[in-house]
Amino acid sequence: MTRRGKPKQRTQQRRDERRWHHAPAPRVGVPVRVEPPRRVPIPPLPKTTLAPSPGRWLWTCRAGSEAPLYEELAWLKRAPKLLGPALVESDAPGEASPTFARSGFPVSALAASPAEAAAALPTSPLHLEAWVPDTDAANARSGEALAWSETIEALRPSGAVDTPWKAFEAGALLAQVCLWSAGQAAVGVIPARDALSLAAGGRTRMKRTGEAPSRAAMKLDEALDWYGVSPGKGDVCVDLGSAPGGWTRRLVERGAKVLSVDPAHLAPDVRAHPKVKHVQQSAFDFAPDGPVDWLFCDMAWRPLEVAQLLGKWARRRWAAQLVANLKLPMKDKLPVLFRVRHTLEGAGWARVRMRQLYHDRDEVTVTARLA
């Protein structure tokens, strides 16, 4: 498998995208009229990765998402700078939580050895995360991150917090050591409870199980992990764009009942499950018999039209909670996301959060609950 997925999946994605371009828009609501902030010129990525600046924030993102992350930070007036593949720096973000950042921290020092990194960290108990940016070139240096981590741990006073979840529960710090170049690290700390992600470099790897090994299922697991709540026994879920059934399977495994809506076929084991009802039609034509607990959506369709459909669900109060994965194959993702947020909030979805999670490709995960 390549980093961008199996050739068969890529072909399917291209086929889906071709269908959107030629299909007429479904009638789901009024057109969105709001205008996003003025576009920002994006400078080219530097040929060699630049050193982060102590006193500023260092962000890491999916390789290829530097431009939307830069523009988001520019819209927030945080003076962003592209440092290199998967790395952007900016002024402190305040309350903002950029959609295209996987993780970020304030850089307190630069270190050219594990000893310098250890000396730059506070002596209080903390969980240490040493990582490389998620690019092919940097991933080849992941052994270096492991070696730095072991040496720093050995140099530090005892009492390390052994998992990031324990650091979260204890209100402790996550120490960040980003090896932005060979032998060169940016060092800082962030309270675990304020971190965008508890995983090193924001790479929240979900476990593959024998039963449901699809990327789709891992996307859902990561989304629910990030949301912090998940459907349980007796909850009724609607899953729009559900075929071949990875999300639906995961939801019934959690004890929920699922109305699985997709014109395409479900995998035989999912279709035959007693808690699954396959509604073989377009999500744009579907209406539930009554309100449900959760709306899930992973439809391969144009994001603004999907947002209008999700907006209809909020206006009619058809679902209490939302988890959606929006497809963003277009170059200019940010103006689209701006309109998506406006559509969802205007329709009555509250606490709308958006993030390009680790298992998302040209996609973002959206969660919300009914106002």
Ligand SMILES: C[S@@+](CC[C@H](N)C(=O)[O-])C[C@H]1O[C@@H](n2cnc3c(N)ncnc32)[C@H](O)[C@@H]1O
């Ligand atoms: C990425 S796949 C979904 C994968 C699924 N979540 C899983 O876990 O197996 C996208 C799905 O969107 C479906 N889709 C596209 N347009 C749709 C529509 N108008 N209504 C319902 N489903 C649609 C496609 O048929 C396809 O099965």
